[in-house]
Amino acid sequence: MASRWSGLLAAVTRDVAAARGLARLASASAGSARSRTAARHAVVRAAHAACLAQLTEARATTRREITRHYLRESTRLAADIAGVAGVQAPGAAGAPWRDWAPVEPSVGGGGGLLRIGTIGSDRPGECGPNVPALLPLLDRTHLTLTGDRAVVDGIIAGLLLRVLGSTRPGDVRITVYDPEHLGGGLAGFAPLGAAGLLGFVGPGGLTGTLDDLVEQIRRINESVLAGEYASLADITAAGRRRPEPWRLLVLLGDAATAAELTAAQRAQLDRIVRTGIACGVHVVSRGLPVRPGPAVESVTVAGGRVRCASLAALPVRPDPAPPAGRVAAFCRELAERLVAGPPPVRFADLAPEKLWTHGSAAGLGAPVGAGPDGELVEVALGDDPPHALVGGPSGAGKTNLLYAWLGALTARYSPDELALYLLDFKEGVSFARFAPSPRDPSWLPQVRLVGVNINSDREFGLAMLRHLADELRRRARAAKRYDASKLAELRAEDPGGHWPRIVAVIDEFQVLVTGRDPVAAEAVNLLEDLARRGRSQGIHLVLASQDVSGIEALWGRSALIAQFTLRIALPKARRILAETNTAADAVPRFHAVVNTDSGVPDANRIVRLPDAGDRAGWRVLQDEQWHARPDGLPPPRLFDGDAVPVFPAAGHFPDLAAADPDGRTGPPAAVVGETIDVRGRPAVVRLGRVPGRNLAVLGSRTGEACAVLGSAARSLAAQVPAARFSIACLDGDADHAARLLHAALPDAHWYDPDTVDELLTELADGLTGAVPDQPHYVVGYAFDAVAGRLADKPAGGGPTGHERLRAVLARGPEHRVHLLGWWRTVPRLRDDLGGIGARFDAIGAWVALDVHGGELGPLCPQPGGPDWYPRPHRGLFFDRSVHRTPELVIPYELPADAA
Numbered sequence: 001m002a003s004r005w006s007g008l009l010a011a012v013t014r015d016v017a018a019a020r021g022l023a024r025l026a027s028a029s030a031g032s033a034r035s036r037t038a039a040r041h042a043v044v045r046a047a048h049a050a051c052l053a054q055l056t057e058a059r060a061t062t063r064r065e066i067t068r069h070y071l072r073e074s075t076r077l078a079a080d081i082a083g084v085a086g087v088q089a090p091g092a093a094g095a096p097w098r099d100w101a102p103v104e105p106s107v108g109g110g111g112g113l114l115r116i117g118t119i120g121s122d123r124p125g126e127c128g129p130n131v132p133a134l135l136p137l138l139d140r141t142h143l144t145l146t147g148d149r150a151v152v153d154g155i156i157a158g159l160l161l162r163v164l165g166s167t168r169p170g171d172v173r174i175t176v177y178d179p180e181h182l183g184g185g186l187a188g189f190a191p192l193g194a195a196g197l198l199g200f201v202g203p204g205g206l207t208g209t210l211d212d213l214v215e216q217i218r219r220i221n222e223s224v225l226a227g228e229y230a231s232l233a234d235i236t237a238a239g240r241r242r243p244e245p246w247r248l249l250v251l252l253g254d255a256a257t258a259a260e261l262t263a264a265q266r267a268q269l270d271r272i273v274r275t276g277i278a279c280g281v282h283v284v285s286r287g288l289p290v291r292p293g294p295a296v297e298s299v300t301v302a303g304g305r306v307r308c309a310s311l312a313a314l315p316v317r318p319d320p321a322p323p324a325g326r327v328a329a330f331c332r333e334l335a336e337r338l339v340a341g342p343p344p345v346r347f348a349d350l351a352p353e354k355l356w357t358h359g360s361a362a363g364l365g366a367p368v369g370a371g372p373d374g375e376l377v378e379v380a381l382g383d384d385p386p387h388a389l390v391g392g393p394s395g396a397g398k399t400n401l402l403y404a405w406l407g408a409l410t411a412r413y414s415p416d417e418l419a420l421y422l423l424d425f426k427e428g429v430s431f432a433r434f435a436p437s438p439r440d441p442s443w444l445p446q447v448r449l450v451g452v453n454i455n456s457d458r459e460f461g462l463a464m465l466r467h468l469a470d471e472l473r474r475r476a477r478a479a480k481r482y483d484a485s486k487l488a489e490l491r492a493e494d495p496g497g498h499w500p501r502i503v504a505v506i507d508e509f510q511v512l513v514t515g516r517d518p519v520a521a522e523a524v525n526l527l528e529d530l531a532r533r534g535r536s537q538g539i540h541l542v543l544a545s546q547d548v549s550g551i552e553a554l555w556g557r558s559a560l561i562a563q564f565t566l567r568i569a570l571p572k573a574r575r576i577l578a579e580t581n582t583a584a585d586a587v588p589r590f591h592a593v594v595n596t597d598s599g600v601p602d603a604n605r606i607v608r609l610p611d612a613g614d615r616a617g618w619r620v621l622q623d624e625q626w627h628a629r630p631d632g633l634p635p636p637r638l639f640d641g642d643a644v645p646v647f648p649a650a651g652h653f654p655d656l657a658a659a660d661p662d663g664r665t666g667p668p669a670a671v672v673g674e675t676i677d678v679r680g681r682p683a684v685v686r687l688g689r690v691p692g693r694n695l696a697v698l699g700s701r702t703g704e705a706c707a708v709l710g711s712a713a714r715s716l717a718a719q720v721p722a723a724r725f726s727i728a729c730l731d732g733d734a735d736h737a738a739r740l741l742h743a744a745l746p747d748a749h750w751y752d753p754d755t756v757d758e759l760l761t762e763l764a765d766g767l768t769g770a771v772p773d774q775p776h777y778v779v780g781y782a783f784d785a786v787a788g789r790l791a792d793k794p795a796g797g798g799p800t801g802h803e804r805l806r807a808v809l810a811r812g813p814e815h816r817v818h819l820l821g822w823w824r825t826v827p828r829l830r831d832d833l834g835g836i837g838a839r840f841d842a843i844g845a846w847v848a849l850d851v852h853g854g855e856l857g858p859l860c861p862q863p864g865g866p867d868w869y870p871r872p873h874r875g876l877f878f879d880r881s882v883h884r885t886p887e888l889v890i891p892y893e894l895p896a897d898a899a
């Protein structure tokens with residue numbers, strides 16, 4: 001039993017042990033399963049946390065991105081809108097007050113939008129683009145403002161300041177109807193009243209104001225728009241200057257005032273609202289009823305926000321009223337500026353930005369100064385008006401005006417388009433600066449001819465007119481060839497031709513045309529021809545005079561004066577404008593009346609002239625043009641009446657061969673001086689083998705007589721090196737010049753009073769022999785000084801010296817013997833030729849110095865002699881073989897070693 005019990009116990013114990021073992025195993029397995037589960041749990045939790053963190057990060061990133069995008073886009077949008085706003089409301093029309101400054105627009109500007117505040121919110125937490133809120137006004141709408149009165153008044157003040165600051169001074173006129181405060185409402189603008197830009201109207205003035213505006217609208221419609229334009233804005237859109245200011249009627253009322261309006265006032269106000277905008281008349285109303293309509297913008301202010309239709313009812317934060325000090329200061333400056341007028345125009349303002357960009361086919365246009373509005377006033381020359389008359393007393397500024405005009409013209413037109421011929425008959429050298437000089441080698445490329453100090457050389461004026469008459473004929477021939485009736489057509493038909501417009505300016509032209517001498521008569525005839533026919537050939541005359549007599553000389557020639565339709569009258573000018581036109585009496589200093597309709601009062605334009613005489617300003621302009629001149633362009637011909645032409649050192653004149661009228665090289669030419677003409681040619685006597693080819697120099701001015709003989713002999717020696725020369729010095733005063741000539745012609749034979757007989761005997765004897773191959777030139781200084789000796793009968797019989805002299809003069813040229821002789825008076829020459837009744841046939845050419853025209857009668861085909869009064873350093877030259885009438889010459893100055 002015990003063993004059964006013990007066996008049983010052992011079995012139980014084994015079972016229990018087995019069970020415990022199993023239980024331990026199960027427990028161990030459960031423990032490890034739990035550990036695994038716990039670990040998995042931890043992993044899952046960690047993953048969850050990571051996931052959450054990622055999600056949070058992703059959300060934050062996305063939110064940041066969205067915010068950035070929003071800010072970027074809204075900033076871009078705001079910038080775009082601000083950019084558009086900047087275009088629509090530039091400068092003073094749109095700048096915030098802290099940056100505000102008036103900006104003067106170009107012509108035609110000023111009708112943009114105007115800033116009144118900012119679109120967007122200023123509440124914390126609300127963000128959005130802050131862009132300017134803009135309203136239309138000028139040329140677009142009327143405004144009616146209601147609501148918070150202080151804000152409305154600030155908006156109105158702001159609008160007015162912006163309008164004034166973004167338009168040209170004087171282009172906006174304001175009338176304020178302020179029955180309550182009698183002008184106190186917009187007191188800051190009061191200084192504008194001094195310039196007529198602002199008027200305050202009290203309770204009794206509204207009817208008159210409305211009536212006046214209605215009348216302005218009627219007038220503008222009738223005579224400014226005149227059926228051609230729909231509105232003033234269309235005129236500026238067409239590029240023209242606005243002909244009328246904007247007129248703003250600012251009504252500051254309230255319900256009580258509104259109730260006081262009469263039916264007539266309401267009706268006039270309605271008319272203005274209906275028709276005013278096209279005519280630049282606008283109403284800005286606070287508190288007075290303006291009938292709603294498409295041209296009326298309604299602005300409401302409530303709760304610090306502004307709403308209006310043109311801003312799509314977006315809430316607008318209004319700008320504060322402009323600072324009162326800024327308003328007053330601006331208005332004061334504007335008024336002062338207007339009262340003072342525009343700043344004086346400067347010479348440099350007349351030049352365009354780029355040189356030589358204008359074509360002259362249709363005409364020449366260039367400003368000479370500025371009008372009362374400060375705009376440049378252009379003066380035209382072309383088919384109409386073709387010519388100009390400029391007048392004003394001494395010191396009135398004619399030269400200055402001509403300088404201004406020439407500066408403006410030359411800056412616009414290249415030498416291919418414009419050629420200038422400039423003559424100045426007054427004392428002084430006003431045009432000399434346009435030609436090269438030793439001090440300044442530059443010249444104005446358009447200038448072809450300058451004549452200065454010519455008041456005693458009117459012949460030079462005549463020479464210029466003859467030259468222009470030749471050019472006129474050349475142009476007329478070309479026009480005929482191309483069947484062109486005016487310069488523009490000729491230039492179109494002959495594009496390769498050189499057809500610049502020519503402007504000939506003659507300052508103090510009365511010197512040329514007054515008087516009863518042949519010079520005046522021919523000058524007036526030439527002027528008349530040029531004035532009549534120059535119009536179509538592009539040749540324009542500008543005649544200036546301080547002296548009424550010159551102008552009166554032209555008045556007698558109605559056909560001539562009628563061509564001068566452009567008149568420019570300087571202060572106190574007389575007889576330049578029409579008889580009934582007294583504008584020149586009233587025009588202030590440094591101004592001119594420019595009139596393109598022959599001086600009739602309606603065509604007056606008052607022009608303020610710049611100071612154009614300033615050498616520094618001119619030098620800049622001339623230098624620039626000189627450097628831009630075309631290659632090969634020759635400098636202008638400068639004729640200075642005070643200068644003496646210099647004989648070329650080698651005695652060589654390039655033009656001499658061409659002096660033969662047939663184009664052949666003629667017989668040797670003795671140069672007696674320089675002609676007074678456009679080319680400044682040498683005046684020559686051709687000494688061929690024909691009777692009469694001798695030269696007589698007449699007059700007592702030893703130096704000039706010697707200069708004529710010296711240049712004649714030297715020029716012959718240069719042309720005929722093998723020629724024989726004999727120099728007979730018969731008066732001590734000529735000794736120096738004769739010896740210098742002898743030194744220059746070392747092979748020449750020298751004779752004096754004691755040996756002159758030998759010379760004459762040899763010459764006279766030679767007349768019977770064979771004709772030599774080479775010419776023999778006999779230069780006789782003062783034959784009359786040995787008249788007694790020549791008259792003596794030779795002791796051994798035979799001809800007297802005089803008889804031999806006459807024989808040489810009469811028959812010498814055929815034997816190639818030519819006499820170049822000086823006689824100090826005409827009677828003495830006559831005595832040497834045989835006394836009273838002597839013939840002068842042997843003297844084929846002469847140069848007269850201090851000899852009166854009447855004395856030259858026997859030597860000249862003109863009955864009674866030529867019209868000539870001696871003047872220093874001028875000679876009258878006549879060559880029977882080529883001249884109809886004598887011509888003026890200037891004896892050359894011989895080189896210092898040959899004087």
Ligand SMILES: Nc1ncnc2c1ncn2[C@@H]1O[C@H](COP(=O)(O)OP(=O)(O)OP(=O)(O)O)[C@@H](O)[C@H]1O
Binds near residue numbers: 395590
């Ligand atoms: N627009 C101007 N602005 C400033 N100075 C001027 C102006 N016009 C002329 N002047 C000055 O007035 C003076 C006289 O002018 P200018 O020589 O042009 O007159 P003028 O009529 O040609 O006189 P005159 O016939 O006696 O020579 C000059 O000193 C000139 O510089």
